[in-house]
Amino acid sequence: MRGETVGQMIKRLRVAKGWSQASLAAKTCLAAGVDSGSLTRQDFYRWEAGKRTPREWLPFIAAALEVPLAEMQIAATIKKEDTAPVTLADFLSDTDALQPSQVRQGRRIGATEVADLAARVHSLRLADDVVAGGDLIGRALRDLRSAIKLYRESTYAGDVGRALLVQIGELAQISGWIASDAGRHDEADRIYRIGMSAAKQAEDATLVANLAGSLAYQYSNTGRVTDGLLLARAAWDSVSGDAPAEAKALTLDRLAWAQTKANDSRDAIRTLGQASDALADDANQMPSPNYLYWVNPGELQVMEARVFTELHRPLRAVPQLREVLSRYEVAHVRETALYLSWLAVALADANEPEESAATAERVISLSSDVASERTAARVRVVLDRLEEYRDVPEVRAVLDYAA
Template sequence: MTNAIGANIKRLREARGYSQARLAHEVCRAAGVIGDPVGRQEVSRWETGKRTPREWLPFIAAALGVSADTLRAPLAPPEPPLPTLADFLPEGDPLSPLQGHSGRRIGMGAVEDLQQRVHGLRLADDVLAGGDLIRPALRELRSAVKLYREGSHTSEVGRQLLRQIGEVAQIAGWIASDAGQHAEAERIYRLGISAARQAEDHTLAGNIAGSLAYQLSNTGREVEGLKLARAAVNETGPDAPPKARALYLDRVAWAHVKAGGIENGQQAMRALGEAGQALSDDSAGTESPAYMYWVDAGELRVMESRVYTELHRPLRAVPLLREVLSGYDATHTREMALYLSWMAVALADANEPEEAAAVAERVVSLASDIPSERTAERVRVILQRLREYADVPEVATLLAEHQVT
């Protein structure tokens, strides 16, 4: 108990910005005594546990603006160590080369061919949904792992192959998640983190970890999602390429807002601000990876608008979404449907049910032709949100057409 009191006195004193001498003076003033019978050394003895305050305890509490029970409270357990990406690796080593296997010699040409196919898969994901791409994505991933495990290659070629396995795992995991195959996506992401770390590519490992964190945050595992999103930022550090750091912080913001609560909302806005600063701060001249071609100020505005929507701040969300949608590429149907879905919810929050219903109708129309679980889930969210306005004719018609009662 004595150690707890001393530690609490020190913690609360420092939180108020008091020196030991200042606290001693405030304690005497709270006790109403003349002079300073308590001095800095006495405060030091309390804090180190060499002496127990006893009769002075209520006056210390008054000086610190807390109750005496607060000073007596047991010490809180130490903060757990920050998670690292190593905590999220798959069991065993699914990338270990086959022992005694004398496969064909693999050179950099094979790596470059794989790199081009992975990039093609990313470009395809810009315009096609997970249901359309899941088979070729998984086929490409299996082929890349087989090439690494069964072929013979130099250490440098092996490292580059691992990097490409990481890249294809990131996009294949994203595609699997979009197709609603979340367990498969998680296995793929964890494999990708392992490959990227073995290749010593921390930027890539952070990108894959952030993708998994995003899925966890969206599928009811918000605490895990926040932990992993923070781990991605912590592991890559402040020297990550500008686009990479901006993206990691973007995902931290989303993880916070999905975790809920006022404090998490504030943390989300802080992370968004740091993401914007990271994107604009390219003074170090660090080149961002080619696979982050899509990360720009527009994408940060998208996330900002989504965060405002989740925080039920439509006056901030709606103008941002209008700006984003006004110049968006209509060939990116899935993203268009997703962004419109947040617009519909924000309009409902703004008490504009008629316009929300019109936007929702467009979302439903777009989603009907997209084999994407993400868009299907957003349709369910919109229709559920609009049930509050079931007496509005436009909303009633929409809900009746889609059998929501």
């Protein structure tokens, strides 16, 4: 998969540190041991825009940004035209697990079998609302294997085959999500790619984009920030103008999150606005598929609050998170714990350590019996954030309890 250019890398790392181009220029001069005027903001503007390459300055830029020189040297070999355009084809699986068997010994199937599979897929989605990935992964993988075997070994008419592929794509989306929640990210990656291939063969562009957005979301949350941003953009670029409003809003929501993780706050906030506009588009009357049943204004508000938390804007995040939590169903333990974890971080950012500690205690309590790597990861984030306030008795008690 294509990587980022050295200019893109410099900008990403600079923005992550909150530095201006002029500030990085001064720090690079300091690392090089030369006069501060030897580099200017304009130099970095040209490098980040890809107009020039900072060859002799590369070791000192790497030192200033605290990144291995080898990484920057690799990035310096990548040309801008090699990084774009990135399309969904770049993320499709190299192996085709959906290739029909040479000898089909299964019975002939029709619409009834497809409807039964669709019911199982939707049942799995509803189960995921209240059951964590660690407890659902076995069922999800069994269902996916059975569905693929049904497609490969049975005989059927062309329209039934296409409908089967759509259901395999939908099943791969929820199974990948469950695998990711269970912390099995490599497996989730493979499952999502199988789903994308199935949806592509079925010519269901909306489903392909949904699967791509799910995989991009995993990448963004597991350290593959550049891959997440590239894939989220490719997913949005693939969404057709007549796609359902919920599909557009969800794809934009995931792009906003990828932009947030890439420290592109301006684009992230703009994309959030586009997502809300897309969902509210009364002119779009396309029916929404079942797998988008949960996409509504409340869920967009959740993402907006999370983005503002990640961007350290607690005055925006805290009220939204409190409003969301006030109406959330208590049966959704995992989601409640996740949203509370964002609230705990936002409260810490707002210099409210006592209230953050109380919220963190609830997060830990709710997460203790949930087989979800997502909640476990969020607990670690909250505890790390509270370390700054260890001298506060309420915070120290929570940290000691967690330890």
